[in-house]
Amino acid sequence: MIRFTRFSVLLTLLTVTGLQSYPAIELPAVAQTSICAPDQTLDTDEYALRDQARVALDNGDLATTVRTLREALLITPRTQYPHNTVEQWLLEDNNGTRIEQLLKFSDKKQTTQILDQLYQITQRLKPNHSSIKTRAFAAIAKSYIVLNQFPSAINALNQARDAMRFVQGTTEKADRLLDIAAGYAALPQPQIAQTSLTQAEKAIQQIQQSDRTVRLVRLAALHAEDENFTKARAIAAKLPKNSESHAIVFRAIAENYIRIKQLGNADQAIQTITHPMQKAIALGKVAVAYERAQQPGIATKRFDQAMAIAATPNLVSDFYTSEMLRRDLVVNLVEVGRRDAARRLAINSEMPSFKKEAYKVILLADVRANEPVKAKKLLSQQLTEILNQQDSSWHRFELVNLINTATEAEQFDWFIQEWNRISKVDFGLTDQDVERITTSHAQKGRHLQALQWAEKLPIVNRPVLQIRLKSAIALAAHQSGQTAWAKNLLQTTEQQISALMKASRDRLQREGGDTNEPDDIEYIGVAVLALSYAQIGDTGTTQRLLDRVVKSKMNQNDMQLGGRIDNPFELFREANQIDGAFQLANGSVLPEKRFQRLQTVAGMALAQNRFDMATSIVPRLNSASGQTQLLLAIAQRYTQLKQTDKALPFLAQAFKVAQTIPGEESQFDRLGAEGGTVIEMENDRGSLIEAIAVQYARLKQPAQALKVANTLKEKKTRDQALEKVRCAISS
Structure with missing residues (x-):
């Protein structure tokens, strides 16, 4: 064994x-x-860090993403499968690659450091991964271009061309040459781009006829991007005239004419398109361009043409495509301020998912235009649609999306306005929902407004939530530089604990309910306050409040069965507050639980290089x-x-x-x-x-x-x- x-x-x-x-x-x-x-230790370490970076990126936690990804990339060259890392971050595409998602949000210096690491890793890939290596260098080049680091981009493309020499198979070679050409086309290097495109065209001619079309379309689009419209038309002429591939090429030609503000030429290219979907997309884009060029009359005509295509039964190939076209046109209309037209188009949508996306675009535009009444009306309209859905199993999912949209739009008063109707959907607004909304409200220095809003919420029967909200607001105030205000709010909230416990007991005598609620206020509520003090940096108050938690009835009875939201130790662990977590772990009553929690704290300590704490846990x-x-x-x-x-x-x-x-x-x-x-x-x-x-x-x-x-x-x-x-x- x-x-x-x-x-x-x-x-x-x-x-x-x-x-x-x-x-x-x-x-x-x-x-x-x-x-x-092979020793798989490094592979395990690297994968764990990479996966943590992936999850952090999905959750919008950029600091953790950058930190863990950079640490993973330090290990990657010593692992057995470095190409997996390259593929995961540079090539896997789900609404953009991960490096593209990172480029949108992280600062230039951090992204450059990560790109430099990926460049070095890609450079070391072996010849049997030449196709991945070529694609990766082309992707790195595009990222450098976004950062305006053109010399680094050219170096990456040169590396891609070098790796190309070892790529096997005519189809694979053609695809990789197109990748390289796409990189050069994004640079102000027309001669080099044309050289790569010529090589790609020769490679395409060598592959099977059935595989050529999609690559010819891409080749023509790259020629259009490089403003060689004559060549793009010549390639289009080789494609069936009424086909979608022919239409895609002319749409690319039209969009690149729009980019260089030659709208007449763009119009002419669009008239050549016979495929309804491609034509409607191009019409929407040229309409936006005419509106921006102060030609609203022509813009209206082009929008009308596009919407007529979208509304024509059976003209667009399928229902899904038709709805996707409507959504894109909504975005186009909103882009140039035609929100009422966008609203009419969205209302007629028959696919809920597209309608929801279209509504969100319009709603956020209403907010930017300082028309909150329209925004709230649209939110309420969507809530009505949720309530009218016969399949209630989707209600919670739809409500969460609506909550996110309203929060993003900063329509916080709408939650109070519609509280009763929201409560009819599944569980209504959960404690986690309300805390998340409140935290968003309190950010960017709006802590006083958030407190006034939270005090209007009908949550008198949810005392722990009241404490959680005020703690969240206090932390947001501290983060915006108002630490004194934050501490004052926390002190006031602590003084209200006894009153909240008494009110809870009185309500239980009158109405019945959860008999643990008064003890929860002292156990969970005080822990929440302690966590806020810890995050503010007030160690003394944190320790004093945690002593109270440890001595509380709930802790002494070891009634700690809940998850993150109602377990003090988990709160501190998740917030990475190691000293508080250690105090709570050490105060756990059951030996088994104390042992497990001390082990957890030891792991946290080692992660933070707190060897003093880890060592002190050994004899415990x-x-x-x-x-x-x-x-x-x-x-x-x-x-x-x-x-x-x-x-x-x-x-x-x-x-x-x-x-x-x-x-x-x-x-x-x-x-x-x-x-x-x-x-x-x-x-x-x-x-x-x-x-x-x-x-x-x-x-x-x-x-x-x-x-x-x-x-x-x-x-x-x-x-x-x-x-x-x-x-x-x-x-």
Whole structure:
């Protein structure tokens, strides 16, 4: 049986908590064989960081995205599959690649640093990944162009051309030449672009006829982008005249004429288009251009032509396409201030998803035009449509989207105006919804307005929510520089705790309800206040309030069964407030829960290089196995930081404690009704001594590594450990 050492509770916390600056080391299984399997530790570390960066980007957390991605890219060159990283960040396209999404929001310096790292990684890809390498360099070049770093873009394109030499297959070569040409076309380098386009055309002629059309369309569009309209028309002439591919080329020609403000030529190109969808899209774009050129009469005619196509039954190929066209025309109309026309077009949409997108575009335009009455009317209209839906299973999903739209549009009064109707949809506005809305309201220095708004909400029966909202507002005030105001609000809120608890008890006597609510106010509500003080930096008040939480009835009864929203420890863990999390973990009543939480805090401490705290937790763990795991984790972290002299004493201590772990050297769990499935335990004495031996080998301490491995009594375990040590020494 292969042994796989992994510290499943402690070390994986560095990934699970989302707090790490470096994930934990895992020790992969190695079979008893003369050939060393590749060490997958770095791959695991790199993937964990990359995945955290991906999730952070999806959630709009740019700071975490940049930090974790840069750390991942430092490891990538030493992994087995660097091309996976290149593909994930430069080539996977879902409404833009990830690097394109990052370019929209992060600052120029940070993005440049990431691009430089990706450039170096791409440069090291082997010839068997030449196609990926070529595409990646072309993508890097486009990103440099967005940042106006033209010399770097040209260097990347030169690298792409060099990688092209090793690309196999005529179709693949044609596609990669088009990628390179697209990069040059985006630069003020017409001669170089034309050279690449000529090479691409020759390659296209060599591929099968059935595969040529889509590539000829792209080739013609690139010629149009390079303003070689004659060549673009010549390629279009090779395509079937009434086909969509022919229409796409002429739409590209029209759009590039629009770009250089030759609207007459754009109009002529559009008249050549016979495909309804492509023609309508082009008409919408030229209409916008005429409006901006102070020719509203022609703009109206072009909009009317486009809308007539969108409204003609069966003229556009399918229902989905027709609705997508309506949405695009709504965007065009709003772009030039024709919001009422856009509104009429959106109302006639028959597909809810497109109607919702169109409404949002119009609503945000109403807000920008300082017409909040129209915006609120449109929000209420959408709420009515949700309430009228027969399939109630979609109500919550639709309501969340509407909440997000109203919040983005800053129509906070609308929530109060429509509170009763919103409450009819599923659960109405949950505590999380209201807190998120309030936080958004309080940002950008609007904390006083947010407080006045929150005090109008009909949430008298939700006392903990009242505390959460005021805490959120206080934090927003602090972040905008109004720390004194924030502390005053928190102090006032704390003074109201007793009154809130009394009101809750009185209401329970009158109406019944959740008997835990008064205790929740002291347990969760006070913890929320403590968290705000911690985030503001008031350590003394934080400790005082957490003492109250620890002594509260809910904590003493260990009634801590909820998730993030109603669990003080989870609140502090998620907010990365390590000192408060440590205080709460240490104050947990049940030994099992205290052990688990202290392990979690230890993982947080190591992620932040708080070795003092991690070390102080060691004696608080109530098992030799737990202490060994933490001591080993500290040594591993020092190893990651290349501080071998600090790692070695902890490794020696880990070995000393590991030898006191009780029970058999190798222990097993049996699963299934009859115990037929046998799984080796990961925290027994043998597993941990083996892990310590391997760590010594990684620290270039071969004699000590072999000595530790040889202390194992069981031959099978000892041989396996020695084999892994030898592999680690030779790697």
